[in-house]
Amino acid sequence: MLERLTPEQSQRLVSELPGWALTNDGKGMVKQFVFADFKAAFAFMTQVALQAEVMNHHPEWRNVYNRVEIVLTTHDVDGLSTRDRDLADYIEHITR
């Protein structure tokens, strides 16, 4: 059973991942990514999309040319869960 992270767990999660912050309502985590150009930004998005499909957990995201803003949240728990941590870990892994 998927459980919602507590506010303390949520805060610790984002503090452990560089560049991530809690959304204003505390129900999600957000990070801005900047790439060389659109091609690089969309290549990144494609990697994340494939992994999201494998995990069956999808980002909410916005792209403007070389910039990508990602919000992770788990609607089933109305907050953050380990799924968000796992997807964020993957994203950090491929952008490190």
Add this chain to the structure above:
Amino acid sequence: MLERLTPEQSQRLVSELPGWALTNDGKGMVKQFVFADFKAAFAFMTQVALQAEVMNHHPEWRNVYNRVEIVLTTHDVDGLSTRDRDLADYIEHITR
């Protein structure tokens, strides 16, 4: 030389393309797309991304699961141009 469409031309452009509307500031055109699932939504985004790269004219867009919101605008003219019309025509072509 790329020229900004007049307000009349901008209005005519969106009136001719189903589902498109001008943004509140009149400098862009926006449409919401809904697909069967994330896979279909991202397949659509990939098609648009490849064409955008060919045209060297890129959308501003947001995706949440099966939904994609696209805003087209031309920063060089601080408004709409024929580039937006051409990319919108392509998008309509592949979603028709």
